[in-house]
Amino acid sequence: MINTLVAEIRKKNAPIVVGLDPMLSYVPEKLQSKAFAAYGETLEGAAEAIWQFNKAIVDAVYDLIPAVKPQIAMYEQFGIPGLTAYERTVSYCQSKGLVVIGDIKRGDIGSTSEAYAAGHLGRVQVGANTFSGFHEDFATVNPYLGSDGVKPFLKVCEKEKKGIFVLVKTSNPSSGEFQDRLVDGRPLYELVGEKVAEWGGTLMGEDYSYVGAVVGATYPEQGRALRKIMPKTFILVPGYGAQGGKGTDLVDFFCEDRLGAIVNSSRGIICAYRNEAYARFGEDNFADASRAAVQDMLADINGALDAAGK
Amino acid sequence: MINTLVAEIRKKNAPIVVGLDPMLSYVPEKLQSKAFAAYGETLEGAAEAIWQFNKAIVDAVYDLIPAVKPQIAMYEQFGIPGLTAYERTVSYCQSKGLVVIGDIKRGDIGSTSEAYAAGHLGRVQVGANTFSGFHEDFATVNPYLGSDGVKPFLKVCEKEKKGIFVLVKTSNPSSGEFQDRLVDGRPLYELVGEKVAEWGGTLMGEDYSYVGAVVGATYPEQGRALRKIMPKTFILVPGYGAQGGKGTDLVDFFCEDRLGAIVNSSRGIICAYRNEAYARFGEDNFADASRAAVQDMLADINGALDAAGK
Numbered sequence: 033m034i035n036t037l038v039a040e041i042r043k044k045n046a047p048i049v050v051g052l053d054p055m056l057s058y059v060p061e062k063l064q065s066k067a068f069a070a071y072g073e074t075l076e077g078a079a080e081a082i083w084q085f086n087k088a089i090v091d092a093v094y095d096l097i098p099a100v101k102p103q104i105a106m107y108e109q110f111g112i113p114g115l116t117a118y119e120r121t122v123s124y125c126q127s128k129g130l131v132v133i134g135d136i137k138r139g140d141i142g143s144t145s146e147a148y149a150a151g152h153l154g155r156v157q158v159g160a161n162t163f164s165g166f167h168e169d170f171a172t173v174n175p176y177l178g179s180d181g182v183k184p185f186l187k188v189c190e191k192e193k194k195g196i197f198v199l200v201k202t203s204n205p206s207s208g209e210f211q212d213r214l215v216d217g218r219p220l221y222e223l224v225g226e227k228v229a230e231w232g233g234t235l236m237g238e239d240y241s242y243v244g245a246v247v248g249a250t251y252p253e254q255g256r257a258l259r260k261i262m263p264k265t266f267i268l269v270p271g272y273g274a275q276g277g278k279g280t281d282l283v284d285f286f287c288e289d290r291l292g293a294i295v296n297s298s299r300g301i302i303c304a305y306r307n308e309a310y311a312r313f314g315e316d317n318f319a320d321a322s323r324a325a326v327q328d329m330l331a332d333i334n335g336a337l338d339a340a341g342k
Numbered sequence: 343m344i345n346t347l348v349a350e351i352r353k354k355n356a357p358i359v360v361g362l363d364p365m366l367s368y369v370p371e372k373l374q375s376k377a378f379a380a381y382g383e384t385l386e387g388a389a390e391a392i393w394q395f396n397k398a399i400v401d402a403v404y405d406l407i408p409a410v411k412p413q414i415a416m417y418e419q420f421g422i423p424g425l426t427a428y429e430r431t432v433s434y435c436q437s438k439g440l441v442v443i444g445d446i447k448r449g450d451i452g453s454t455s456e457a458y459a460a461g462h463l464g465r466v467q468v469g470a471n472t473f474s475g476f477h478e479d480f481a482t483v484n485p486y487l488g489s490d491g492v493k494p495f496l497k498v499c500e501k502e503k504k505g506i507f508v509l510v511k512t513s514n515p516s517s518g519e520f521q522d523r524l525v526d527g528r529p530l531y532e533l534v535g536e537k538v539a540e541w542g543g544t545l546m547g548e549d550y551s552y553v554g555a556v557v558g559a560t561y562p563e564q565g566r567a568l569r570k571i572m573p574k575t576f577i578l579v580p581g582y583g584a585q586g587g588k589g590t591d592l593v594d595f596f597c598e599d600r601l602g603a604i605v606n607s608s609r610g611i612i613c614a615y616r617n618e619a620y621a622r623f624g625e626d627n628f629a630d631a632s633r634a635a636v637q638d639m640l641a642d643i644n645g646a647l648d649a650a651g652k
Contacts, residue, residue: 053454055457056466068469073468073469074468074471075466075475078466103450103454105448105450105455105457106454108457108476109460109466109475110461110468110473110475111461111473111475112426112429112475114461116422119422137448137449138415139447140413140447141512141580144363144413144416147365147416147418147419148418151415151418151421151424156388157366158366158378159374159383161383161384163384163385163420165385165418165419165421165422165424166418174447174484174486176485176512176521177512177516177517178516178517178519178521179519180514180515180516181514181516199487202451203451204451204452204487204488205490206487206489206490206491207487207488209488210485210486210534211486211488213530214525215524215525215530216524220520220530223520224520270451
């Protein structure tokens with residue numbers, strides 16, 4: 033799947049991913065009303081509203097981008113109907129040729145990570161049949177439990193040709209609280225980065241490993257250091273746009289081949305219609321606003337990469 | 343909810359929790375066949391089998407125990423039907439007067455943790471209505487993202503009088519890989535423990551905080567140190583039984599009031615009928631075997647606490 037992701041990024045000249053993290057409050061009034069008219073002001077109604085919102089945005093941008101990253105929490109908060117909308121979103125995006133990175137941040141002891149890996153990237157056996165519950169192409173993984181929490185994911189990735197992105201240095205303000213603590217004079221996130229490189233070494237695609245890393249756009253200096261520690265690791269970069277990251281901050285997350293990183297924007301794209309810069313589209317044309325925001329994001333990032341000679 | 347948990351532990355003289363982590367392979371053949379006859383060899387069939395398995399065990403042990411800890415991964419692997427069985431298990435256990443600790447190990451950046459907290463411990467607003475998706479009483483939380491990943495849970499806990507258990511030192515063999523790394527001469531898990539005590543200081547129940555910690559039974563020495571660092575923190579102790587922990591290893595996880603810890607056993611209880619010690623019950627009476635295993639676990643732990651003069 034890492035080879036597919038790289039090929040799609042190259043084909044579309046778009047090292048970006050759109051975060052499908054819909055809050056109900058992001059969904060335009062008309063779409064909400066329509067969903068509530070059909071399903072009531074219920075979890076089913078909320079799920080329908082975010083699904084229709086997602087679908088409109090995906091339809092408007094899928095030809096420009098290689099991948100989407102739905103954040104499962106935004107669906108899980110609406111219980112079973114919400115998770116049904118998540119699965120539907122994953123399926124729909126895959127039907128449009130998009131690579132789906134499930135932002136699930138799971139991670140547990142070995143036998144439990146096995147179950148997460150089966151449910152999200154692999155298959156479960158039921159009698160004579162097998163099923164893929166959520167069937168994302170990649171999943172994000174939390175490393176706090178160490179190797180035996182990650183290895184079950186590696187096993188499934190190898191078998192299914194899928195991938196993971198392990199949290200190394202997250203984009204949030206307090207990520208340094210534990211991740212930056214010095215261990216033998218080096219920040220913890222560097223040790224995690226070394227482990228990611230090690231885990232990934234056994235699972236190589238053509239140019240990059242099946243095992244990627246998450247490094248926040250809000251920490252460009254750390255991104256530079258981690259790029260060197262993990263030379264064959266694809267980096268998923270959240271924190272662009274709404275969280276503060278800009279294209280020029282991000283060039284060092286990329287390798288000399290202009291690859292090696294994929295930058296996520298969620299709110300900045302899916303909620304573009306609320307942004308003054310795209311107000312001209314109006315609420316009814318929210319998906320067109322998202323398309324314009326994707327084009328601007330591409331211009332920003334590709335422009336920065338051009339300027340850096342990558 | 344921490345006050346309720348403490349009251350129930352006292353009433354039942356049972357500082358234990360049963361982990362409802364059903365693998366499909368744990369479910370006796372007859373129950374599986376019945377579920378498959380009704381729903382086919384499908385995700386729905388698997389979900390029905392694990393739900394019936396859970397129900398029988400809960401019916402057999404609920405009067406002996408204060409709480410259960412369903413591990414959501416074991417349900418999530420079966421997709422939407424699996425998660426429906428999870429929610430049904432949570433509801434059923436609550437209807438039997440049990441405190442439910444959702445072992446979800448979620449944790450993300452602030453706005454995303456807010457969604458997880460709403461979906462598992464709080465409520466979401468949909469139009470004029472509010473809903474509680476999974477409505478556990480406690481949830482486990484991963485601290486790798488630092489304070490702003492945990493604080494949204496604290497906010498919901500305060501409002502809803504619920505609680506969390508933050509991963510501090512997990513029970514798995516490789517937990518030391520990052521958790522034991524020395525920061526200024528002290529292991530990382532101690533720094534996490536200090537943060538847990540700090541977060542919990544603002545959210546106190548009668549004797550213990552709403553904010554608990556997870557410390558594995560497999561690391562008794564670390565448990566002893568953490569007990570001192572987090573004097574008002576309830577400790578959830580996984581790793582008893584199948585993972586290797588024994589009652590005598592665990593006395594120092596408890597405070598002088600004989601409280602302050604709750605020990606989990608999953609496989610050792612729900613799969614007791616497969617254990618030689620309970621083979622006399624036979625597969626048909628798997629739930630009775632679970633009851634006997636709960637009684638033996640109670641005798642082991644209470645005996646160890648008696649011997650330690652607690």
